[in-house]
Amino acid sequence: MALLGALKTLNGLKREGVIRDYAICGGYAASYYLEPAYTYDLDILVLLDSDTDYHALYEYFRQRGSRIENVYIVVEDVPVQFLPSYIGPLFSEAIKKARRITVKGTRTKVITVEHLIALFLVSFRPKDKIRILELLEQADKRLLDEMLRRFEDEKTPLRQRFKKVLANLQ
Amino acid sequence: MKKLLYARDSRRFWQIFNDEREMRRKKLASLPFARKIAIIERMQADTKLNAWGCEMRRR
Numbered sequence: 001m002a003l004l005g006a007l008k009t010l011n012g013l014k015r016e017g018v019i020r021d022y023a024i025c026g027g028y029a030a031s032y033y034l035e036p037a038y039t040y041d042l043d044i045l046v047l048l049d050s051d052t053d054y055h056a057l058y059e060y061f062r063q064r065g066s067r068i069e070n071v072y073i074v075v076e077d078v079p080v081q082f083l084p085s086y087i088g089p090l091f092s093e094a095i096k097k098a099r100r101i102t103v104k105g106t107r108t109k110v111i112t113v114e115h116l117i118a119l120f121l122v123s124f125r126p127k128d129k130i131r132i133l134e135l136l137e138q139a140d141k142r143l144l145d146e147m148l149r150r151f152e153d154e155k156t157p158l159r160q161r162f163k164k165v166l167a168n169l170q
Numbered sequence: 171m172k173k174l175l176y177a178r179d180s181r182r183f184w185q186i187f188n189d190e191r192e193m194r195r196k197k198l199a200s201l202p203f204a205r206k207i208a209i210i211e212r213m214q215a216d217t218k219l220n221a222w223g224c225e226m227r228r229r
Binding site: 003004031032033034040103 | 195206207210211
């Protein structure tokens, strides 16, 4: 299982202090809560303080001869996209509050269903809207509403986007 | 599946179809994450693109 190898590498990064923490988001996180669905890459939220740390992360893999394709670093045959936490408070909170899980003896973290919905409202592609509707039954609606209120801004009107998604249900 | 074969009208057919699909979706969703990862990796292997990125190849 290639993904397990990638997760072990990520745990190693944490131990070596290259990153402070990480959590699975995106398609794999959606599959954690829903039925498994095809995804090309592994999206990882990484807890980093600055873009200098982000560069250091890329440098770490480059020096070890890892393939770097477009926005992906290929880790143990898995294309991984690293999303740094400093780009927004929602990202860092998603890592800090992520669920601790164990996959075949390997420890890792998956962001909560409410954070996953909020992040899909940020990316807001057609496939994200469908996943939001599917994830909703598992979400704590009050917590989600409180979160969307806290993290929305003019550029990303999360609650307005959420209403648009719900309107598609009728 | 058997029920579908005996559905005589469209409304009944789609009702059975949706119910069965929902049941399968729930069953898959309840699998352990490791099993789900194995399924996703099988899908990824099945949809490898060729060098030109246009032709799908199945195992």
